Amino acid sequence: MKEKIMAILEDVCGADEGELSPDTRLFEDGILDSFGVISLFVEIETQLGIKLEPTELDRDQLATPALIIAEVEKRA
Amino acid sequence: MDLYEGLGFFLLLAALLLPAVVLGLCGVRLKWYGLAVTVAILLVTFRGWQAKACLAAFYILELVCVEVYAQVRARCDKRPVLWLFLLVALAPLCMVKLGTVTDAFDFFRLVGVSYMTFRSVQVLIEIYDGLIKDVGIADFSYFLLFFPSVSSGPIDRYRRFLKDIEAKPTRGEYAELVRRGIWKLVTGAAMNFGIGNFLYAHWLAPLPESGFLASVSYMYGYAFFLFFNFAGYSLMAVGTAYILGVKMPDNFNMPFISVDMKNFWSRWHISLSTWLRDFVYTRFCTAALRGKWFRDRRTASYIGYVITMLTMGVWHGLTPAYILYGAYHGVLMCLNEIADLRWKRFKQIKRSGVGQVIMVIITFHLFSFGLLIFSGRII
Numbered sequence: 001m002k003e004k005i006m007a008i009l010e011d012v013c014g015a016d017e018g019e020l021s022p023d024t025r026l027f028e029d030g031i032l033d034s035f036g037v038i039s040l041f042v043e044i045e046t047q048l049g050i051k052l053e054p055t056e057l058d059r060d061q062l063a064t065p066a067l068i069i070a071e072v073e074k075r076a
Numbered sequence: 077m078d079l080y081e082g083l084g085f086f087l088l089l090a091a092l093l094l095p096a097v098v099l100g101l102c103g104v105r106l107k108w109y110g111l112a113v114t115v116a117i118l119l120v121t122f123r124g125w126q127a128k129a130c131l132a133a134f135y136i137l138e139l140v141c142v143e144v145y146a147q148v149r150a151r152c153d154k155r156p157v158l159w160l161f162l163l164v165a166l167a168p169l170c171m172v173k174l175g176t177v178t179d180a181f182d183f184f185r186l187v188g189v190s191y192m193t194f195r196s197v198q199v200l201i202e203i204y205d206g207l208i209k210d211v212g213i214a215d216f217s218y219f220l221l222f223f224p225s226v227s228s229g230p231i232d233r234y235r236r237f238l239k240d241i242e243a244k245p246t247r248g249e250y251a252e253l254v255r256r257g258i259w260k261l262v263t264g265a266a267m268n269f270g271i272g273n274f275l276y277a278h279w280l281a282p283l284p285e286s287g288f289l290a291s292v293s294y295m296y297g298y299a300f301f302l303f304f305n306f307a308g309y310s311l312m313a314v315g316t317a318y319i320l321g322v323k324m325p326d327n328f329n330m331p332f333i334s335v336d337m338k339n340f341w342s343r344w345h346i347s348l349s350t351w352l353r354d355f356v357y358t359r360f361c362t363a364a365l366r367g368k369w370f371r372d373r374r375t376a377s378y379i380g381y382v383i384t385m386l387t388m389g390v391w392h393g394l395t396p397a398y399i400l401y402g403a404y405h406g407v408l409m410c411l412n413e414i415a416d417l418r419w420k421r422f423k424q425i426k427r428s429g430v431g432q433v434i435m436v437i438i439t440f441h442l443f444s445f446g447l448l449i450f451s452g453r454i455i
Contacts, residue, residue, distance in 0.1 A: 030423055033338070035377040035413075038358055042365040053205040054358040055198075055233075 001048070001076060005069050008047060012039040022066035027059055037062060050075050079121050079227050080268075080312050092116065093319050100250040100321060107241040110320040111214060114223045121223075122187070130186045134168045138196040138220060139213065141165045142203070146211045149203050158204045165200055169193040177394050188227040190391060194351055195220050199234045201355055208234060215241070224316035228309050230327040230347035232317075240322045250321065257318030264311025272305035291453060298451050299444040303331065306345070331443070335426040335435045337408045338416075340443050348388070357384040377413060382406035397452040404446050 010020055013031045026032035032040070041052045050072055062068050077085050092113045100106055122131050145161040172189045175181035199216065202208045219237050245253065279297035284290045310327035317324035327347050334340035341349040357380045363369075364376035382403070389402020415422045425431035448454060 033416075034353055034357065035361060035374070035380075038361045039365060039373065042362060045366075053202075053207055054362065055202060055205070055354050056207060 001073060002069050004048065005044070005072055006065060008040060008043045009065055009068065012036050012043060020065055022069070023064050025063060026065070027063060032062075040068070044072060048072070048076070077120050077123070079117070079223070080309060085121075088117070088120065089316065093316070096320055097254055100245075100254070100319075101247055103244065103247060105242075105244050106321040107214075107218065110222075110241070110322070111218045113320070114218065114221050117223045118221060118226070127185070127187070130184055134186055134189065134192065135217070135221065137168065138165055138192070139216060142196055142199050142211050142216055143213070145200055146203050146209070150209075153204070155204075158200065161200055162197060165196045166193060173390070173394050191226065191229050191231060192220055194231045194348075195234070198231075198351065198355055201359075202234065222317070222322070224313040224320070225324065228306070228313065229345070230310055230313065230324055231351050232322070232324050232347070236325075237322060243321070245321065253318045253321060253323070257315045260311045260315030260318060262315075264308045264313075264315055266308070267304045267311065268308025272301055272308055275301040275304060291448065294451070294453055295444050295448040298453075299440075299447050302447055303328070332440060333436055334439045334443070335432055336415075336439055337405070337412045337442060339426075340439055341405075341409075344443070352384050352388055356387050357381065360384070374413070374417065378410045381409035381413070385409060392450070395452065397449055397455045400455055401446060401450040404449055408442060408446075 006020065007017075009015075009026075009032075010017060013020065013026070013036055015031065020026075020031070024031065026036075038054070041054070045051050052072075052075070057071055061071055077088070079085065096106055096109055096113070099109055118131065119128070122128050141161055141164050145158070148157060148161075168184065168186065169189050171181045171184045172186055175184060199208060199211065199219075203211070215238055216234075218241065219232070219234050222232070222237070225232065275297060280294060280301055283294050283297070307328040314324045314326055325347055327345055329343045329346065331340055331344040334343050360380045360383055361376045364380070365373060370376055370379075383406075385404075385406035386399065386402040388405070389398045389400070392398040392401070426435050
């Protein structure tokens with residue numbers, strides 16, 4: 001699950017494999033934007049079958065890959 | 077008496093907030109007292125039977141709409157049903173906006189309808205999303221009518237608001253809320269009545285009504301005036317909310333240091349831009365990505381920005397100036413995104429010293445020109 005989410009994140013952020021660490025500050029560093037979040041949610045739904053509603057998580061809960069993975073795993 | 081205007085209002089506010097502070101420090105939850113204060117202040121500030129009747133009709137319609145939809149959603153998750161309820165909830169807002177351009181709807185006038193409608197629409201959408209299951213009548217009434225932000229925002233979120241009104245802060249936590257609330261109230265009043273009014277009286281008011289140089293001067297003056305006026309008002313609303321135990325989100329965060337337009341919209345009228353992001357832009361883009369509407373995924377984002385910003389323009393009013401203001405920002409957001417994606421050095425420039433300063437100056441001029449359109453002076 002972790003690897004899959006990291007791969008989706010790298011894809012939507014346009015990052016190279018291994019470029020993102022679990023603690024990368026996605027919004028502060030300008031890596032993830034609003035459209036990136038939407039793409040992330042749609043890909044998680046398509047590839048993992050886990051549906052996240054647009055206002056279910058705020059930006060603090062999506063701040064790093066580790067936090068995103070934790071939130072998705074909670075719903076798996 | 078008008079909200080946040082004149083000595084009479086502030087004396088009444090102080091008289092009504094003082095018991096709140098005493099109750100809060102004694103550990104009493106302020107929900108019911110805050111609701112009573114809200115009703116009292118709305119009765120005083122919505123002057124005349126017509127204003128009260130319009131508010132009452134609006135309130136009942138929105139309440140029934142939300143309560144009925146919460147019941148319906150438990151059995152039916154069809155999207156057209158949500159659209160139907162959204163149309164009903166939006167009807168009063170549409171009537172008020174149409175009333176400004178045609179006499180047919182002029183009978184329905186309601187201060188704050190724009191902000192209150194945003195509150196009920198987000199509740200309806202979050203009921204559809206399954207994030208809100210039950211809507212308590214008192215909770216929703218308090219949220220919808222919450223007087224500090226009824227006429228000019230900020231636009232709070234129901235689930236966040238609910239958490240605050242159900243919370244029971246310790247004496248120390250509440251004392252800190254009051255301290256910060258008073259600070260925000262005083263700072264907001266200084267910005268609005270002090271600096272804002274000064275800028276209006278000594279910069280904007282003396283300017284001639286036409287002429288190129290006067291319009292350029294008006295553009296700068298209006299940008300600063302609107303910031304101090306609006307951010308000051310928002311701070312007063314947030315400060316009042318804090319004293320009532322509601323940690324309402326701030327609406328402005330130093331917009332004059334924005335490095336691009338995306339950054340600007342995360343600093344200016346934040347509660348409106350995040351609302352539009354969550355309930356217009358995100359919805360459109362999600363539907364477009366799910367349905368694979370466009371070959372290039374980013375096309376969804378560009379069209380999303382234009383739709384979102386046009387919605388913002390129309391929400392302000394149906395005049396050409398507001399619609400052009402929305403279209404202008406839609407185009408700027410698209411250009412911003414294109415620069416972010418296609419010009420690799422752009423992100424670097426925005427971060428570094430001289431480049432950052434230049435971007436701050438460019439962004440300041442871009443949004444100031446937008447506000448000049450918004451002001452209605454040039455169209």
